[in-house]
Amino acid sequence: MSFTGRCIKSWWRSATRIYTQPAVTSGRLVNVGDKSEALFQTRAYSNNCYSTQHASRKLVWNGEEKKLVICIEGNIASGKTTCLEYFSRTSNIEVLTEPISKWRNVRGHNPLGLMYQDPTRWAMTLQTYVQLTMLDRHLSTTSAPVRMMERSIYSAKYIFVENLYRSGKMPEVDFAVLSEWFEWITQNINLPVDLIVYLQSSPQICQQRMRERCREEEKVVPLEYLEAIHQLYEDWLIKKTSFSIPAPVLVIPADQDLKKMLHHYEENREKILAARNV
Numbered sequence: 001m002s003f004t005g006r007c008i009k010s011w012w013r014s015a016t017r018i019y020t021q022p023a024v025t026s027g028r029l030v031n032v033g034d035k036s037e038a039l040f041q042t043r044a045y046s047n048n049c050y051s052t053q054h055a056s057r058k059l060v061w062n063g064e065e066k067k068l069v070i071c072i073e074g075n076i077a078s079g080k081t082t083c084l085e086y087f088s089r090t091s092n093i094e095v096l097t098e099p100i101s102k103w104r105n106v107r108g109h110n111p112l113g114l115m116y117q118d119p120t121r122w123a124m125t126l127q128t129y130v131q132l133t134m135l136d137r138h139l140s141t142t143s144a145p146v147r148m149m150e151r152s153i154y155s156a157k158y159i160f161v162e163n164l165y166r167s168g169k170m171p172e173v174d175f176a177v178l179s180e181w182f183e184w185i186t187q188n189i190n191l192p193v194d195l196i197v198y199l200q201s202s203p204q205i206c207q208q209r210m211r212e213r214c215r216e217e218e219k220v221v222p223l224e225y226l227e228a229i230h231q232l233y234e235d236w237l238i239k240k241t242s243f244s245i246p247a248p249v250l251v252i253p254a255d256q257d258l259k260k261m262l263h264h265y266e267e268n269r270e271k272i273l274a275a276r277n278v
């Protein structure tokens, strides 16, 4: 359902009852400031898409029951979509792939292609849209008790935006504005993640798979780009030296052939579905 559609549905539901949940992220309460609180109250009053009761609570999506949220993370062409496809055959698991078709076509424009052609000009455009569409993914309602998502709003910022900025392809002002947006979103909207599954693969294998997949926009992506993305993932999820991690991490080595990978997924099924015990 579209963002607007959900707002309308949520408004209707809120006319009779309002749900709130405590703002718990990785087991801690998050306080929001007075200014944000005022804004929430206004929004809650004006359109009922969100609601909040106290300053120590984050915005939550009305009516959403607690679901297990698992994010599949990894380099470009590491096998995330293949992994999701495998788990999509399990009842009770709903998978949400990256909204890449939107990134390749927003009202007739291709921000992904533009970004690869001229990152300094278009990285901000793409990453703004990635941030919006990933937020929409995080907030989407599902009927299944387990939701598996491809990547997250966190990797969009900590990996892709960070890489563009560090490599000098994103101007500082663009990075600053995107960072402000990201911080506002993650500090004020509850985006629970219960487990991160990291498909750890070598950049060389990713390059091979990326070439075989042959996505037009990615033909210009050099090995160094995949190496930089790999390093950022390793610093974030393995060395844990860069940014905060929103959930426990399960690492699955992902360089092996498809048959072995499916076997690994089966071996890890229990751990994944009991995400809170990892």
Ligand SMILES: Nc1ncnc2c1ncn2[C@@H]1O[C@H](COP(=O)(O)OP(=O)(O)O)[C@@H](O)[C@H]1O
Pocket: 074, 075, 076, 077, 078, 079, 080, 081, 082, 083, 209, 210, 212, 213, 254, 255, 256, 257, 258, 259, 261
């Ligand atoms: N374990 C594997 N061994 C060989 N090829 C793979 C494996 N997993 C995925 N592929 C292929 O590699 C390409 C990228 O996989 P995909 O699942 O789309 O990666 P991602 O979603 O991480 O970008 C696809 O063509 C896919 O069929």
Ligand SMILES: O=c1ccn([C@H]2C[C@H](O)[C@@H](COP(=O)(O)O)O2)c(=O)[nH]1
Pocket: 074, 075, 076, 077, 078, 080, 098, 100, 112, 126, 127, 130, 155, 156, 157, 160, 161, 218
């Ligand atoms: O924040 C982001 C997320 C993804 N991308 C790019 C990287 C790839 O070219 C595609 C996603 O492909 P996967 O095969 O799912 O890894 O989108 C980006 O530029 N910024």
